[in-house]
Amino acid sequence: MAAADPVPEGALVLIAGAGRLPMLVADSLNRARRPFRLIALRGFTDRSLRARADATVDLLDLAATLKLLRRWGPAVVVPAGGVARPSPAAIFNAAAALRNRETLRAIAGGGDDRLLRAALALVEEEGHRVLGVHEAAPDLLCPEGRLGGLGPDQAAAASIRTGRGVLAALSPYDLGQAVAVSGDRVLAVEGPEGTDRMLSRARALGRKPFGLGRALPATVLVKAPKLGQDLRVDLPAVGPRTVRNAARAGCVGLALEAGGTLVIDRAATAVEADRLGLFVVGYGAAP
């Protein structure tokens, strides 16, 4: 999970979903002097990137995407950025045009990721290779050590150990990419609702216990991918907004698995952390 393979030969195709990430990946590829083609997704890809696209397709038109890849391929495909939440049922229906409906229903019954994973499997069945952002642009991942000027004190380090233990214990199950830990007490475990909502739960809880205010041990957000998680589909990510939300939830810092967590805009994240007095630290994955 940590060290990325070198990007293999073959036309590299970046499929750009929503948000800043596709732009950051494009910049990273440019820095690495790696030429690539860009597929924009209508309604998702950021305007600044749309102008640079080699082609624009509908998210739901998998057939069109496959046709493009076939023309350029065998290609190395890098999906980046958010896509689906708007209308997942529509994605399902689109995929059903290409694949057995019952199989898809079984796939959809499981975790959030499976539908996207199934789409990527379709791409791979056609002889292309799918790489994650963590492989195509490894410089976007959290490194080991501090990102800003601050580091965890002894109490926070203990909370980080507890959080890592909880995440490791939950790793075999389909949940749990983040926890909020106060002292040795776990305030919240992230489910499918995402880190931001988990943090607002921690915030609500952090206010209550015992009315002791400052005596309540400082809270730390700990974040890591699941064991065996397909990072091409779901790479844990943080950014300046995560730092702000963590600060609002009463956190003193963020601990991220190095090489397994994406930092959206590392410089801005570090600046925001320093401004708000939080640490952001990358820890080595368990051996």
Add this chain to the structure above:
Amino acid sequence: MAAADPVPEGALVLIAGAGRLPMLVADSLNRARRPFRLIALRGFTDRSLRARADATVDLLDLAATLKLLRRWGPAVVVPAGGVARPSPAAIFNAAAALRNRETLRAIAGGGDDRLLRAALALVEEEGHRVLGVHEAAPDLLCPEGRLGGLGPDQAAAASIRTGRGVLAALSPYDLGQAVAVSGDRVLAVEGPEGTDRMLSRARALGRKPFGLGRALPATVLVKAPKLGQDLRVDLPAVGPRTVRNAARAGCVGLALEAGGTLVIDRAATAVEADRLGLFVVGYGAAP
């Protein structure tokens, strides 16, 4: 945890907090022809029980409680029913009159239970014995097998196994008495916010994924005490309201650790489960 010790000799003193539980314990003791004295907590004990109290004390007046126990004791003390959430800081201050403030601060820094556990330790230091409801009234615990007419189907049984696995994995940590599992997907892990809020989270999530409605595997609520949890202080509990909340969250049933979960009003719980088409089943603790 499962089989209760026989209630030891000595005056049995029931300290009645809020809610129906103290009344249910009193009834259970009467059925077992076990005489007891009743201490009502001003502002907490239900009116119907207050009339039967041998004494009424303030929750925060630990000294008065200890004086009563000394007069009747060495006593076997059974605390039952909710007490504290209104003003925990006040409890802290009251306890601080009897015990070193710094010690208490350290206690309060940990889990919710520790303050109450510290109060019980004070009672035990005076030579009394503290029993949990599970020991004094074991007939109130969930038995093995079905409580109502329904049982889990194969899919629900698989979800129960997943849920039990998650709870076992989280057991060493200070959280997690319940999980909501849909298929092999964990929708929510209970933190200090309690089962009801965890269920409403599961409800919100259960609505979303893929818009597939019926294709989404049925959700099961699984509930168990933590390993080594002090059941005198915090006994997982369900009742008719839990069944209603679980139904609203889209659950098909509840799976409870037999002997480790309290069922508030077993008959009403079973009736409510049958009415709403949910199963309630007690499973044996892991060996």
